Amino acid sequence: MTTTQPSPTAAGSGSSATEAFRAARSTASGPSGVAPERVSAVLTSLLAGIHETIRSEEVTYDEFQAAKQFLIEVGEGGEWPLLLDVFVEHVVEDVASRTQSCTKGSILGPYYLPGQARLESPATLPQRPDEQGTVLVFSGQVRDTGGNPLPGAEVDIWQADEQGYYSGFAPHLPEGNLRGVVVTDSAGRFEIRTIEPAPYQIPTDGPTGKMIEAAGWHPWRPAHLHLLVSAPGMRTITTQLYFRGGEWLDSDVATATKPELILDPADAGDGTHTVEYDFVLERP
Ligand code: MBD
């Protein structure tokens, strides 16, 4: 790949995700404490899995110390959100989705930033005057499980640009670029004008990237749009949408694709792509 832009350094992306996570966490109204029985049950099971791996793989002292060094570097590099979201979150989402009958979900990932520009539909996502990439007009409707449209629903969308970089996590991009909260109209409909993102590469110069390379894996996610779709009284959907025929669709490093979440944009005849996708929200 030839590019005139700086490469996605670990310092510019993965580590900023630690600050974003801390900021979100400090305002979250999560559980204040977890019962000791629960802590004990989960920890016992987690440790049993690690112990069993050491026995079955006959892990050596050298390998144990290398693992310790790696974990220290993940923390120092601020890459815990990146590492956990790429390799663990998809299973948490899978378990959470067992009780859902709304539009399929996917992982949140490390690059969500709250408080973006609120835009009436039809909307154009904030972008640079010379934003590169195929124009995509993404429209649809937000409904409840009874088929009733949800006016005033929020479609919070964020995505990488045509080089695979996220604003807020790549120093050369303006704040809020390709991020926005689009509000559905009186018919529950939204229309969002944006560009098609590029696939995302995990920064190769940080501990997560180095681990992937050491294992001989690839560091790519297929091109995707991130979405949080919400309405008063409804369960918020966290999901992602992908593109038919896109590279890495069948080998996402984050294991976060689902067949129901693949868009198939059509050419409008002028090089612009259009696509429709509807969201169904359910009550909590
Ligand atoms: C991403 O863009 C992403 O969506 C996830 C889940 C992990 C790393 C980068």
Ligand code: FE
């Ligand atoms: Fe992403």
